[in-house]
Amino acid sequence: MATAVYSHPDCLLHEMGPGHPECPERLVAIEDQLIASRIAQLIERESAPLAEISSLARVxxxxxxxxxxxxxxxQGHAWIDPDTAMNPHTWQAALRAAGAAVAATDAVIDGRYDNAFCSVRPPGHHAEPARAMGFCFFNNVAIAARHALEVRGLARVAVIDFDVHHGNxxxxxxxxxxxxxxxSFFQHPxxxxxxxxxQAANMVNLPMAARTPGAAVREAIDLLWLPRLETFKPExxxxxxxxxxxxxxxxxxLGLVEDDYAWITDQVRRIAARYAHGRIVSCLEGGYNLSALGRSVVAHVRALAGI
Known part of the structure; x- marks a missing residue:
């Protein structure tokens, strides 16, 4: 199974000040772990292009x-909300992050890759159609999903969100x-x-209490996500x-570990294999303990690639 990782050096240039958890070192930690795990040579590398304004405007x-x-x-920082700031490189980095998601979508639909992981920042799932928040400026996954529907002509797509925060x-x-x-699942409140x-009828949100372990998350996914995905048959x-x-x-x-992320990814990959010709595009959102982040991404990419 051919898996690509999309990224770009511009994504390292966006930063929100000393001590901010959403920092450039996140991507460095991921790259270091991909190399240390010896899977870096088994995946393809792609450079993220800049997103077109028309792609952003679909969301x-x-x-x-x-x-x-x-x-x-x-120069310096411009604060968009109490958690979210721009520096002189943020606009370019945000275009790269959204551009990676769109380019990966095209590559997977065209059959160049079975699936792809976008190792990009800033993240996106908190960005609403008219508001930046929660470290996010543009919603990378939503932009890619709209591209698949409105440009590439797919009829049904699924979005899986396993961040600790709800993808509002x-x-x-x-x-x-x-x-x-x-x-999605997320810690609540x-x-x-x-x-x-x-919740709208097309949302399967699983609020999880603090300290919920991975086994309980797996059980909820098995009972509530997977049957809906089977019925929906995403393309x-x-x-x-x-x-x-x-x-x-x-x-x-919450209490997940690397094996939980591998299990979740494997369940999603099985659904994609049955109904979507294996087509998956994954985009980095949260993850702020650098060691745990790198190890978890390795588990995720291993499962995407089936290695």
Whole structure:
């Protein structure tokens, strides 16, 4: 199975100040672990292009896109919300992150790869159509999913979100859209304090109490995600791959380990093999303990590649 990893040096240039958990070292830790695990030579590498404005506009309002572009400072930081800042390189990095997701989608649909992982930042799943928040500026996975539907002509896509935080931006983009099934779990109550109530029919949200172990998450996925995915029969699957539900990550308080991420990825890969010609595009979201992040991404990419 051919798996590609998309990234770009521009994604290292965005930073939000000393001590901020969403830091460039996250991508360095991932790369180091891919090399140390000896799987780096078994996967293909691709450079992330810049996203077209038209791709962003399939999810975000033009006013939001313009606001992010003009908010980029010439020096220092410009704060968008209390957690989320831009430096002079953020606009370019955000275009690379969204561009990676779109390019990977095209490559997988065209059959160049079976699946792909986008090792990019800034992340995206908190970005709503008209608002940046939670370290996110543009919703990379939502942009890629809309591209698959509206440019590449797919009829049904699934979005899997296993970040410790609810993907409020993705839900805002797709709630009520019968072409999209979104399956997620997240710690609750927890930032951004959404997702547990008033779910649209195409949302399968699994709120998890703090300290929930991986075994309980697996059981919930088996009982609630997998039957809905089987019924939905997606033609492609997108993953918001957050690794901050790892038990070593201080930004959350769930109890997953690397084997849990491998198991989840394998279940998704099985669904994709049955209904979607194996087509999966995964994009990095959270994960802030650098060691746990790198190890978890290795487990995820191993499972994507079937190695």
């Amino acid at each position: 975000h309002t033009r006013a939001h896109i313009d606001f992010i572009e003009r908010s980029a400072p010439l 931006g993705t839900e805002a983009a797709f709630a009520g859209d019968e072409r999209v099934l979104m399956c 927890f930032y951004p304090f959404s997702g547990a109530e008033n 492609m699957i997108f993953i918001s791959a957050g690794f901050d539900a790892h038990r070593e990550d201080d930004l959350g308080n």
